[in-house]
Amino acid sequence: MPQTPPARPKLSHKALFGGFFMAGIMGFGGVLPIIRRVIVDERRWLTQMEFNELFSLCQSLPGANVVNLSFAFGAREAGVSGAAAAVTGLLAAPVAIVLGLAGLYARYGAVAPVRHALLGLAATAAGLALGSGLRIAVPILKIPRNVLLAAAVYGLAFGLHLSLPVIVLLMLPLSLALAWRAVP
Amino acid sequence: MNLLGQIALLFGKLSLLAVGGANSTVPEIARITVGQKHWLSASQFSQFYAIANTAPGPNVMIVTVIGAHVAGVAGGLVATAAMVLPAGITASIVAALFDKHREARWRRLAQAALLPITAGLVLAAACLLARQSDTGWLPAALTFATALLTWRTRLHPLWLLGAGALAGLLFL
Numbered sequence: 001m002p003q004t005p006p007a008r009p010k011l012s013h014k015a016l017f018g019g020f021f022m023a024g025i026m027g028f029g030g031v032l033p034i035i036r037r038v039i040v041d042e043r044r045w046l047t048q049m050e051f052n053e054l055f056s057l058c059q060s061l062p063g064a065n066v067v068n069l070s071f072a073f074g075a076r077e078a079g080v081s082g083a084a085a086a087v088t089g090l091l092a093a094p095v096a097i098v099l100g101l102a103g104l105y106a107r108y109g110a111v112a113p114v115r116h117a118l119l120g121l122a123a124t125a126a127g128l129a130l131g132s133g134l135r136i137a138v139p140i141l142k143i144p145r146n147v148l149l150a151a152a153v154y155g156l157a158f159g160l161h162l163s164l165p166v167i168v169l170l171m172l173p174l175s176l177a178l179a180w181r182a183v184p
Numbered sequence: 185m186n187l188l189g190q191i192a193l194l195f196g197k198l199s200l201l202a203v204g205g206a207n208s209t210v211p212e213i214a215r216i217t218v219g220q221k222h223w224l225s226a227s228q229f230s231q232f233y234a235i236a237n238t239a240p241g242p243n244v245m246i247v248t249v250i251g252a253h254v255a256g257v258a259g260g261l262v263a264t265a266a267m268v269l270p271a272g273i274t275a276s277i278v279a280a281l282f283d284k285h286r287e288a289r290w291r292r293l294a295q296a297a298l299l300p301i302t303a304g305l306v307l308a309a310a311c312l313l314a315r316q317s318d319t320g321w322l323p324a325a326l327t328f329a330t331a332l333l334t335w336r337t338r339l340h341p342l343w344l345l346g347a348g349a350l351a352g353l354l355f356l
Contacts, residue, residue: 031240
């Protein structure tokens with residue numbers, strides 16, 4: 001079977017770890033823009049189109065999108081150990097930092113000024129979740145059937161506190177059935 | 185079952201249910217860790233979410249903070265691994281298998297069907313966090329202003345988080 005020759009040699013584990021490490025440590029408030037810059041603009045590991053394809057695949061699968069992307073990209077480049085290199089690269093610094101913050105919280109979280117700052121921080125983070133949620137949701141809700149489905153999911157999760165497996169089990173077949181007629 | 189086992193099982197299960205990203209699982213994580221297992225209070229949950237957002241890195245790290253709170257550094261590491269491995273392995277396999285089927289209908293179908301579920305879940309997550317952290321008019325105003333700025337502008341989240349922490353320090 002004819003195959004297009006690879007444009008470049010496969011990446012080393014060191015390169016994978018290094019690239020994803022940079023993306024992880026610089027990814028404040030969302031890793032996607034940074035990871036795109038590292039992979040597409042700076043290191044030219046993928047073209048923008050290739051990146052879009054891989055990312056859209058990772059988005060349609062469960063899990064954190066950028067983590068999935070580092071798994072899939074690392075595995076494609078250097079197999080299982082490549083995936084391990086990319087993912088540990090991505091997560092090493094953030095996990096270390098967040099564990100440090102959790103340790104500080106355990107020690108100082110109850111001290112009055114820290115507690116007050118954390119209350120303000122939490123309220124702001126809730127706003128971030130709402131703002132980015134709206135960014136995600138509003139374009140999706142331009143399709144009428146999505147409004148009904150999303151409202152039902154919202155009600156089941158926020159109003160009735162149903163468990164996530166139950167919500168997915170209830171709503172995914174319905175959503176698939178409706179999409180079946182709409183998607184060519 | 186010991187704590188680490190419980191953590192691994194809980195987040196391992198959620199990993200494959202995180203449709204459209206990790207934030208979709210926030211309502212479920214709160215339901216189980218706050219409501220069922222009583223590992224932390226509702227107010228702590230919002231604060232942990234905030235801490236995870238303040239650090240760099242992907243937003244799965246709410247589970248790292250919760251794991252660390254429940255069972256120390258080992259708990260944080262186990263929670264993180266449990267949350268990323270099942271979904272990541274699935275993504276690697278599917279990406280390898282279906283690299284050649286870029287335009288396949290199943291993919292467009294799956295995406296179209298998952299989008300409204302993601303939309304409902306991320307909005308539920310946001311409202312849950314708002315309810316847990318908005319204990320008065322000032323936190324509510326912070327949430328509202330941040331939501332508006334995040335939705336409508338490209339302002340970097342770190343500025344907003346810094347301003348929020350400062351407002352809390354001074355006025356709460």
